[in-house]
Amino acid sequence: xxxxxxxxxxxxxxxxxxxxxxxxxxxxxxxxxxxxxxxxxxxxxxxxxxxxxxxxxxxxxxxxxxxxxxxxxxxxxxxxxxxxxxxxxxxxxxxxxxxxxxxxxxxxxxxxxxxxxxxxxxxxxxxxxxxxxxxxxxxxxxxxxxxxxxxxxxxxxxxxxxxxxxxxxxxxxxxxxxxxxxxxxxxxxxxxxxxxxxxxxxxxxxxxxxxxxxxxxxxxxxxxxxxxxxxxxxxxxxxxxxxxxxxxxxxxxxxxxxxxxxxxxxxxxxxxxxxxxxxxxxxxxxxxxxxxxxxxxxxxxxxxxxxxxxxxxxxxxxxxxxxxxxxxxxxxxxxxxxxxxxxxxxxxxxxxxxxxxxxxxxxxxxxxxxxxxxxxxxxxxxxxxxxxxxxxxxxxxxxxxxxxxxxxxxxxxxxxxxxxxxxxxxxxxxxxxxxxxxxxxxxxxxxxxxxxxxxxxxxxxxxxxxxxxxxxxxxxxxxxxxxxxxxxxxxxxxx
Numbered sequence: 001x002x003x004x005x006x007x008x009x010x011x012x013x014x015x016x017x018x019x020x021x022x023x024x025x026x027x028x029x030x031x032x033x034x035x036x037x038x039x040x041x042x043x044x045x046x047x048x049x050x051x052x053x054x055x056x057x058x059x060x061x062x063x064x065x066x067x068x069x070x071x072x073x074x075x076x077x078x079x080x081x082x083x084x085x086x087x088x089x090x091x092x093x094x095x096x097x098x099x100x101x102x103x104x105x106x107x108x109x110x111x112x113x114x115x116x117x118x119x120x121x122x123x124x125x126x127x128x129x130x131x132x133x134x135x136x137x138x139x140x141x142x143x144x145x146x147x148x149x150x151x152x153x154x155x156x157x158x159x160x161x162x163x164x165x166x167x168x169x170x171x172x173x174x175x176x177x178x179x180x181x182x183x184x185x186x187x188x189x190x191x192x193x194x195x196x197x198x199x200x201x202x203x204x205x206x207x208x209x210x211x212x213x214x215x216x217x218x219x220x221x222x223x224x225x226x227x228x229x230x231x232x233x234x235x236x237x238x239x240x241x242x243x244x245x246x247x248x249x250x251x252x253x254x255x256x257x258x259x260x261x262x263x264x265x266x267x268x269x270x271x272x273x274x275x276x277x278x279x280x281x282x283x284x285x286x287x288x289x290x291x292x293x294x295x296x297x298x299x300x301x302x303x304x305x306x307x308x309x310x311x312x313x314x315x316x317x318x319x320x321x322x323x324x325x326x327x328x329x330x331x332x333x334x335x336x337x338x339x340x341x342x343x344x345x346x347x348x349x350x351x352x353x354x355x356x357x358x359x360x361x362x363x364x365x366x367x368x369x370x371x372x373x374x375x376x377x378x379x380x381x382x383x384x385x386x387x388x389x390x391x392x393x394x395x396x397x398x399x400x401x402x403x404x405x406x407x408x409x410x411x412x413x414x415x416x417x418x419x420x421x422x423x424x425x426x427x428x429x430x431x432x433x434x435x436x437x438x439x440x441x442x443x444x445x446x447x448x449x450x451x452x453x454x455x456x457x458x459x460x461x462x463x464x465x466x467x468x469x470x471x472x473x474x475x476x477x478x479x480x481x482x483x484x485x486x487x488x489x490x491x492x493x494x495x
Contacts, residue, residue: 002073006045012113013039015122017340020347024303027189027269029096030340040123043116044072050107054330055117058105058493060462061087061094062485065102065117072120081128084121087485089158089461090200092129093183095122096192098458099292101492105330129199136206139167145475148173148230150217150417153181154457155448156236157200158464159471162482164209166472171210171230173217175415178270181238183457185263188296190303190340194270216415223420232443232471235417236464239408239449241429245288249368254375258293258405265300280306284398286378287311288365289405292339297403298358299341302350309358310351310397312380314387317361331493353397366394368402375399411450428453437463437470437488445471451488462486 003009015036017023023030047069055065064083071080084091095118106114128134145168149160152174164170178184180197205211215221217237226233242257244250256278264276280301287294287301290313301309318334327333338346338357345351345358355361364383370376382393410429411418418425421441424432430453431446433439439446447467448460462485469484 002070003045006042006073007048007108007112007115010042010046012046012116013043014116015039015119017343020344023190023340024344024348027303029193030190036119036123037127040116040120041073041075044069044120046108047073047115048108052107054105054107055102055115058330058332059102060459060486060490060492061465063087063102063121065115068124069115069117069120072124077124077127077131078133080124081131081133084124085128085134087483088121089161089465090154091121092125092196092200093154093192094458094461095119095125096196097187098456099332101332101456101458104332105493107330110329134203136203137165138207139165141167142169143167143475145169145231146171146229147232147234147471147475148217148226149234149236150226151181151236151238151448151450152179152211153183153236153238153448154460155238155450155464155467156181156234157204158461159234159236159447159468160209160464161204161207162465162468163471164204164207166468166480166482168472168475169208169210171212173215173221174211174213175216177214179211179213185266186259186293186296188262188265188300189269190299191296218415218417218420223417223422227421227441227443230443231475232445233421234467234471235411235421235423235431235439235444235446235450236448236467237411237417237450239410239430239454240412241409242404243406243409245365245404245406247365247367249370249375252368252370252375253373254370254400255368255402255404258287258289258297258403261403262293262296262300265304276304278401280304280309280401282307283400285309285401285403286397286399287403287405288378289313289407290315290359290361291405291407293407294403294405295339295341297405298345299339301401301403302341302344302348306350306401308351308353308398309345310354311359312363312365313359313361314364314383315361316385317355317359327495331495364389368399369396375402378402408449408454410453433488435488436474437467438474443474445474459486459492463488 068080068083100118103114322333342357351358366379378399382390431451447463466484469482472480
């Protein structure tokens with residue numbers, strides 16, 4: 001603890017964002033370049049180095065948060081990087097994308113604003129790349145064992161890197177033309193520029209990991225071939241089976257899933273397309289779903305110059321402060337949070353019909369109507385806490401483009417991989433597995449959203465690290481030196 005009074009003398013200060021009017025004109029990250037380093041040392045100094053650091057428990061990776069806060073406060077960036085990378089393969093991803101359950105578990109958050117743990121993490125990760133603290137770590141020797149990892153999202157990449165460093169020959173199969181999964185085509189560049197992803201992929205290639213893109217496991221390479229060619233298979237395909245909205249008018253043109261819309265915008269940023277065929281430009285856009293994916297659609301539509309954008313959230317608007325009776329510290333509370341996309345929509349007046357920023361809370365979709373086979377209006381009704389319609393609250397919104405961001409129920413089955421491997425599914429549609437992450441098929445393991453269900457990037461990385469330990473133990477006869485931060489049945493802290 002560099003300054004024992006730091007939390008008393010220094011107020012919380014977050015990485016400043018660029019003005020909304022400026023950042024919506026490009027796809028760069030929303031933060032002020034260079035705006036974090038001048039403040040991060042003092043922010044790290046607010047950490048109290050608690051005797052029982054609940055931030056460890058709140059983070060599924062078990063990040064050594066007080067350790068690297070102290071080191072940053074002392075400007076020992078190399079040691080801070082070593083502590084951070086000891087538990088997290090990709091801190092530049094989590095430092096930008098994770099909603100920071102660690103901050104909800106910060107002891108300081110009992111009665112003060114929490115330490116800006118996420119910002120400190122991001123600063124360490126970026127400084128580590130700048131200073132060359134993250135060289136490739138190829139194994140000293142190879143084990144002679146081979147592993148196929150299906151999917152190159154955060155769970156698949158974490159599993160692949162851990163197994164490659166343990167000496168196994170790892171091949172990652174990715175159905176898209178570029179590596180990264182959801183990180184590549186689902187996350188907008190204004191939240192995480194793809195250069196961060198490219199650096200890690202380059203590091204992994206140097207460590208020996210092999211990648212096969214544009215390859216659909218289960219179709220281009222069959223289940224029998226996977227099991228015959230590799231000593232172990234890790235299924236980390238994510239939860240790609242999106243949830244539907246079964247209301248009248250759903251078949252009208254102009255209604256699309258969020259994950260049909262977001263990849264096209266990302267491909268424009270990658271230079272593959274000059275213009276997205278689903279661009280929101282000049283359109284009245286309504287997003288159904290109040291989560292992070294919906295916010296990603298919101299920020300994307302604002303940058304595409306939509307005429308208006310409104311986001312529907314079926315839940316009531318949460319308060320600004322934790323309700324200790326319902327969600328006591330240190331659980332992650334449901335609070336009114338203003339993402340960069342919501343801030344942009346608020347400042348620019350992008351959603352004139354919204355309750356706050358771009359959102360209509362406690363709103364449920366009743367039906368869609370249109371003309372010439374194309375959607376033109378979304379009809380909604382207000383609901384109570386039990387999602388029951390409230391009389392007299394029906395209204396309509398203009399809607400030329402509707403985006404469904406209702407979450408995902410498990411891995412897709414259209415490629416035949418699940419059936420080909422003979423995998424059992426849970427009632428939720430996720431892949432069944434035992435306490436060793438093993439499925440019912442010999443040598444086949446499952447991790448990430450495909451088995452856990454839709455979750456956070458930090459849980460995906462934790463699962464990737466844990467399944468790597470299980471696979472290494474399987475291949476080496478019961479022994480492993482790889483860490484396993486979570487078990488397949490672990491869940492976030494809840495009341």
